[in-house]
Amino acid sequence: MNDERVLVFRNVRQIFTRGEQTLCALDDVSFDIVPGQVSGLIGPDGAGKTTLMRLACGLLRPESGTVHVLGLDAVAEPQAVQSAVGYMPQRFGLYEDLSVQENLDLFAELQGLPQKKRTVRYAELMHMTGLSPFTARLAGQLSGGMKQKLGLACALLRAPRLLLLDEPTVGVDPVSRRELWAIVYRQVQEQGMSVLLSTAYLDEAERCNEVLLFHQGKLLGQGPPNEFSANVQGRIFQVSAAGISHRQLQARLAQSPNVIDALVEGETVRLVLEQAGLPTAESLLPGLDNVTIRPAVARFEDAFVARLKTRYDGVASAGGLNFHIDVNDDTEVIQVHKLLRRFGDFVAVNDVSFNVHRGEIFGLLGANGAGKTTTFRMLCGLLPASGGKLSVAGLDLHAARAEARRHIGYMAQKFSLYGDLSVTQNLRFFAGAYDLRDSKQDERVEWAIETFELTDYRESNARDLPLGFKQRLSFAAALMHEPEILFLDEPTSGVDPLARREFWARTNALAEAGVTVLVTTHFMEEANYCDRLVIMAEGTVLAEGTPQEMKARARTTDNSDPTMEDAFIRLIEQHEQNKKKIDNRKAMV
Amino acid sequence: MNLLHIFSLARKEFLTLMRDKRSRIIIIVPPIVQLFIFGFAATYDLNDVPVAVYNEDSGGASRELLARIEGSPHFSVLYKISSDDEVASLIDDRKVLLVIRPGQNFSANLQRGAPASLQLIIDGRNSNTAMIAMNYLRDVVLDFNHEWQQEHGKTGPPVQLKMRAWYNENLQSQWFIVPGIVGSLMLVVTLLVTALSVAREREQGTFDQLLVTPLRPVEILIGKAIPGIVIGLLEATLIIALMVWFFDIPLRGSIPALYLGILLFLVATVGVGLMISSICTTQQQAILGAFLFIVPAVVLSGFTTPIANMPEMVQWLTYLDPLRYFLVIVRGVTLEGDGFILLFHQFWPMVIIGMVTLGLAGWLFRYRMY
Amino acid sequence: MNARLHRLWGMIRKESLQILRDPSSISIAFVMPVMLLLLFGYGVSLDAKNIPLGIVIEQPDTAAQSLAGAFDRSEFFRPQRFAAIQDAKRALTERRIDGILWLRNDFSNRLLSGGEAPVGVFVNGVDSNQANITRGYIQGAWLAWLQHFATSRGQALDLPVVLEQRVWFNPALSSHLFLVPGLIAIIMTMIGSLLTAMVVAREWERGTMETLMVTPLHMGEMLVGKLIPYFMLGMGGMLLSVAMALFLFDVPLLGPFWLLILCSALFMLVSLAIGLLISIVTRNQFLAGQVALVVSFLPSFLLSGFLFDIHSMPSWVQLITYLVPARYFVAILQTLFLAGPVWPVVLTNVAAMLLMLLILTALVVKKSYKRLD
Missing domain, CATH: 3.40.50.300 (P-loop containing nucleotide triphosphate hydrolases)
Structure with missing residues (x-):
């Protein structure tokens, strides 16, 4: 049955011309998407993900081929398709100069959500996205994660049958990312909604029910994520060696003949090999002792890299750079001491200190x-500090001469x-x-x-x-x-x-x-x-x-090998709790 | 100061302006098209003023006078009417600008030597046009009088005015307006080129990248000023050539003095543009800022209406307007044949405007960045 | 149908909120007209007063002094005496005076001996219009003095034809009575097109257009929803300008107020439509701003008939003026303010603006479609 499938692409080709160059964004793409699940569009830049999303919304007209969305022809009836689906474009598509509530009101009117249902639906969505305390705030003043959640809430106002999300988690911190995914899954489970989303984060691919892998405009494969990783099972290993920094270890491994990919992962280096089978330490790292090689469970990312990485020339040297730097010199090149930056009443950077060695x-x-970029701008001399001391190569760049x-x-x-x-x-x-x-x-x-x-x-x-x-x-x-x-x-x-x-x-x-x-x-x-x-x-x-120290702090009985992300989330949670405690104490006084 | 820095930046600015076809067109085409259209359109001289004649006189004298009016290129008689009612409707509906009405006994009075009256009803909605039309008509009548007196052996008035206009002998308003258009167009082009240059970099984030290089504010300033000045110079040369060859405006004075004037004018406007640009954080603000400068600058420059007619307070304001000085220079060199010495007092105020605005712009580069 | 109204209302409310949040829109609509009208109203004037005139009297006797006295008394001149013609000519070259009246040595002799005494007049012709006006004033002062001279000697001035002029609508020929209504047209052209030139381009640039497109909102609803708040804003600026014209510059309004508002509303729509078209075609604020600037200010300033008579332009330029909406509105404004409701003038120009609006709307609709390519 045709109605069964929410999205059908048949032999779709899309070409863009820019000046004299022509670019084939999608090349003879055909696929079906069945309802009630989360489908992920995965692929490197320029794979055609955004073009595909826009075609599915009727925002572009394909060069050839047909696109059917919820049984509607997206080429012939774009308005009908646009009225039926929910869509969140890659760039934040809401009005930054309107408040959260005003954005919701606008999209409720546009999508024809009846007045009676609004109060309940708003409350539901605001609760789900955790935006309830911020309804009066201007969207432009929300953090990146909150903006995306607001965008999602606006797309969900009328509970569309098909939700299209173009890179919803780009630039979003891990905590917000987890929350976004939770919202998406609730829609699928509770409403039976179908979701198509594109992402550049490969760990997210594993959260999808089904993955569509794209590369240079071609659909390379469609299926559950574990089907992809099954292909590389047996070719994944973790290597560690004593007496060599993990960076050097990775650089050396990357140049070994059989290795497709070498990735630093904690203290070990994760390898994807061309052929299955446990390699010997001698073949990988000749001349090194104390090498341990353990097989590891394949992940989607391994499959992705194995599939798409056609060449590996390992840019391992500084590429002809002529640095006259004494490698053994260990002075503190960057010193930051109690750095402070205010914008009006708002304290963007507060009491930040650290030192960086050569x-x-x-x-x-x-x-x-969090204040990263502000700190950065002060270090580069783009912004004067409101207080504290900082020096880069012995100078405060804001005050120093241009040279x-x-x-x-x-x-x-x-x-x-x-x-x-x-x-x-x-x-x-x-x-x-x-x-x-x-x-x-x-x-x-x-x-x-x-x-x-x-x-x-x-x-x-x-x-x-x-x-x-x-x-x-x-x-x-x-x-x-x-x-x-x-x-x-x-x-x-x-x-x-x-x-x-x-x-x-x-x-x-x-x-x-x-x-x-x-x-x-x-x-x-x-x-x-x-x-x-x-x-x-x-x-x-x-x-x-060090990264190891950070992760060690997050080690618990349930989680003996925490990732950096776990460590980060744990730290943020602790910080929130402390804040609450302080607030409570203040309230009591 | 490091010449390599300035050269690199100036080259980059040129490329940004000239590589994109649309921006290339917007810099080159509108000024030339506008020079042509406005050069022909903007004239106070009247041709073929629509006239109605209501002649109640039957004598030959009135016919002779009317024939002279009809013969003038300034007037064209469209209606001959014969009742009072028609006068009102023709003028109200703007079908004619004026109605000429020789009195009932016009010819007879003239023959008798009594004053013959020629009535003139004129639409004053545009007072300037009305006044000019009246002047034309007065000239025709004075001529007629003079010849009549000679033919009939009478002496004319005891005092005769022998009028001569200097510099623009035939009082063609094109000679006055076209040099003004040259100045206004140069102002618009240089401001559009410079007013957006910093604001655009701020908006696109490239200004930060520029500020972390060893470029000093002075170098950024000069590097950004050069394209505006060079484009302005080329454009000025082009439109002045068109002005001379196409509109036949004489070029009587010192060309080096003209180019010094152009250069100083460009420095002053580039300074204003860069100052606007470094105050603004977005391009929209910069466009508005440029607009808010261009409009008063054109109006108060003496381009179309004389500065001397403005209230004193407004006249003081015009001293801040670089176009005011430049227009005197262009008109001075083209029509009056001026050289350096006569134009000295137009040069130095532009130098001051340029120095103040450029200085402010350079300071703002560094201190207005968040 | 109800859903359609809801969507429209949503757009209008959103657009109004954005206007209220963004001080630049409000300042374009309200601060700019006030500033420009003040500046133009006072700055643009063709009424010459206190023209610096050099008077050279080589032989200062009674007759010469009496002629010079006529210029001293005139409100149009600010005479300066020079002893020698060379000094006066230098002053003219240095732009210290605009004209010279030269009474030679033999002036009185020739006058009293019944001959014709020539008086040399030089004017700086660079500003030809000003020179013409100066010439007219000099002739006027001269005729007045001739009359006076003739009467003082018991004679009548013998002039064959005497001009009797009657100026309708603006008897004092005061230029700001016609400039101020014209300025309103120019200011509103700029404001109308600048206000809207940015608004659609902004949606494209900020990426919000893509979100709007994937909703049930139709393109037409979006455009109307955008237009209405800006129309209200523009009309606010228009009312402010009219009030200033009436109460600050004392321009009489002879036509009915409702007709003025009706015509203004129509003109506002035309300007907004131009801005909208620019915005839709460029999709880029930078370009939209530049184009709006190029098509609004100078054309409406020079080609609308506000300052320069359209009849006197070459016919190909006259054809171009038909494309300038301010042309029609200037005609209506000058008529409504100074002459009253002259229906043939009002109706033909209204019809022209309606036609323009129709064409512009068709173009806007054709150019705006819900696709990204």
């Missing part, structure tokens, strides 16, 4: 709005190179800004294009690059002048797992070469790459230490 990768972790900034490289959270300029023009500009002249300038630009594999995009406008390439370009621009200290603000936000691996391989190599790296991230598993880190919430530091 050659360290130091992480700042926290949810959105002092030559020591640092900076990669902003948002892609912030010039979109109208080509890749080469962008690089050339930054080379000039950092005083690289004539042949030296050409040399560095060539270096960047080669090292970061941007050759195919030399003359493309930066705006038109796929996300992963934009990130490479930003990274290259920040490295043009071979800085001693690198500031990376959420460098991997929204970037797919393959690009993230590549990014970290480069960063590791830089750290090995003696570059000091200060990085913020909300991907908890990435914290494993850091030598040390602080976890921030509401402008204060909750904990400082």
Whole structure:
């Protein structure tokens, strides 16, 4: 029966032309989605996920092929489809200058939710999303996670039969992510709703009933997530070795012939091999003693990487960077002492202190709005501090002369190179800004294009690059002048797992070469790459230490091997409880 | 100051402006199209003013005078009417601007040597047009009088005015307006180029990236000012060439003085643009800001209406307007044949405006960033 | 049908809330008209007063002094005496005076001997309009003096044809009576198109358009929902401008108030539709703002007949003026304020604006569809 299936794609092709380039966003895609389950669209950047979502909403017209949504033809009757489905676009699509309540009211009117039912439905949704205390707040002042929950609430006002969510969890902290998933599952269980969502987080794929794996516009496979991981079962191992840092261990393993993927995971390195069968220590790491190799349970991510990673050239060296840094010098390059920043009455950063040694990768972790970016901006000299002391390479960059900034490289959270300029023009500009002249300038630009594999995009406008390439370009621009200290603000936000691996391989190599790296991230598993880190919430530091120490704190009897995410959530919960206690005490007084 | 920094930034600014086709078009096409349309449209001279004639006189003299009026390129007689009622409807409905009515005994009075009256009813809704039409008609009548007196052997009035206009001998308003359009268009283009440049970078987050490089505020300032000035110079050259060759406006004075004027004017407007840009955080604000500057700057510059007619307080305001000085320079060089010395007092105020606005913009780069 | 009204109401409420939250919309609608009208109302004037006039009297005797006296007494001139013509010419070159009246050595002799005494007049012709006006004033002062001179000698001034002029609607030929109503048209064009030029582009840029599209909301409902609040806002600004014209600038309103409001409403719709069209086509605030600026200010300033007579433009330019909505509104405003309800003028211009509105609406509808490509 046709009505059984909520979404049917048949031979759908979608082509975009941009200037002279044509891009095949979807190539002969056919699939059916049955009702009452959560289906995940998984794939790296440029796989065609967003295009598919938009086709399913009737927002785009396919080049050829048919799209049926809830039995309606999305090409012939887009308005009918748009009236029937619930949709949340990738970018926050609500009005930031309206309050939570006003946004709800607007969408209730638009979706024709009867007046009588509103009070009950609002209460239900606000309770479910935990937004009840904030109904009067402007949407623009909500945290990233709360915004997404509000977006979801607006899409759910009238309980659509099919809910389409385009990367709902991008840029959302782990606590909010868990809550979002809980809401989605409640809809499926209680209302029998069908959900199609796309995501770049592979751990989320395992929470779906069914996964559609996309790559470069092609559907590679459809099925339950464990079906995918079953394919790589027996090829996954955890390796640890004494007397070698986990970063070096990972770099060495990555270059072993049989290895498809090597990922730092706590103190061990997780391997995906080409062939099944326990490898010998000698074949993997010749010349190392005390190597332990244990088989591990395959995850969806392993299957994903095994499937999509066609080449691995392991960018393991600093890529021709000429750093004149004494690797053994262990001075504290960044010192932060009781840093304070106020915006009016609001304290964004409160009493933050930490030190970073030369050659360290130091992480700042926290949810959105925890004060990471503000701290960052103060360190780069973009924002004066309201109080406390800070020094970067011995200077306060806000007060220091412009030349002092030559020591640092900076990669902003948002892609912030010039979109109208080509890749080469962008690089050339930054080379000039950092005083690289004539042949030296050409040399560095060539270096960047080669090292970061941007050759195919030399003359493309930066705006038109796929996300992963934009990130490479930003990274290259920040490295043009071979800085001693690198500031990376959420460098991997929204970037797919393959690009993230590549990014970290480069960063590791830089750290090995003696570059000091200060990085913020909300991907908890990435914290494993850091030598040390602080976890921030509401402008204060909750904990400082190595990743191992952090995880050790979260170890309980139920959970003997907690992940970084568990550790983070636990810390946040403790912080909330403390706050409540203090509030209660205040209330009693 | 580091020349490489400035060069890199200026090149980047040029590329941002010129790589995108739409933004290239918006910089180049509208000024030229506007120069053409406005150059022809904006004229106070009247041609073919619609006129109705209500002739109650039957003599030859009135016919001769009316023939002269009809023969003038300024008037075209559209209606010949024969009753009072028609006068009102023609003027009310804007079918004619004026009604000419020789009195009943016009020719007879004239022959007798008694004053013959020529009545004129004019639509004053646009007082300026009315006044100009009246002036034209007065000239025709004075000519007629003069010739009549000569033909009939009479002496004219004891004192004769011998009028001569300097610089714009035929009093063509195109000669006055077109140089004004040149100035206004340059103002609009340079402001649009510069007013958005910092605001756009702020909005897109690239300004932070710029501020963490070793570029100093002065270097950013100069690098961002150069494209505005260069584009302005090229555009000025183009539209001044069009003005001279297409609109036949004379270029009588010193061209170096004109270019000094253009340069200083561009520095001043680029300064204003960058100042607006660095105050604003979004492009929308910057557009509004540019708008709020352009409109009064054009109106108060003496472009279409003389500064001398404004109330004194408003006249003081005009001293802040760089266009005011520039218009005197353009008109001075083109029509009056001025050189450096006569224009000195127009140069220095623009230097001051430029210095103050650029200084403020540079300071704001660093201190207004959150 | 009920659902449709609900959706419309939802849009209107949302748009109104956004206007209230965003001070820039309110300032465009209310602060800008006040500021511009004050600036223009006082700044734009064609009434020359105190024209600096150099008077050169080479032989200061009674006759010469008496002619110069006529200029001293005129409210239009601020005369300055020069001893030699060279000094006066220098002053003219240096822009210290706008004209010269030159009475030569032999002025009195030739006057009293019954001959014709020529008087040299030079005006700076750069501002041709101003020069024409100055010339007219000089002729006026000269005729008045001739009359006076003739009477003082017991003669009648012998002029064959005497002009008797009667100016209707604005007898004093005061320029701000016609400039202020025209300015209202220009200010409202800019405000109308700027207000809406940004609004749809903003939805595209902020990504909210995508969410709106995947709801039962129809494109038409969205546009109407957006238009109504901005229409109210624009009309508020319009009323404020009219009030200023009536009470601050003392322009008489001879036509009925309701007709003025009706025509203004129609014109407001046309301006808003232009802004909307720009916004829909560009989908980008930066471009929308630039285009709105280019199509609104200078064209309505120069091509509406507000300042420059449309009849005198070359015919191809006259054709272009038909595309400028301010042209129609300026005609209506000047008539309604100064002449009263002259139906043929009002109706033809209203019809033209209606036609424009129709075409613009058709274009807006054609250009706006619920798809992203």
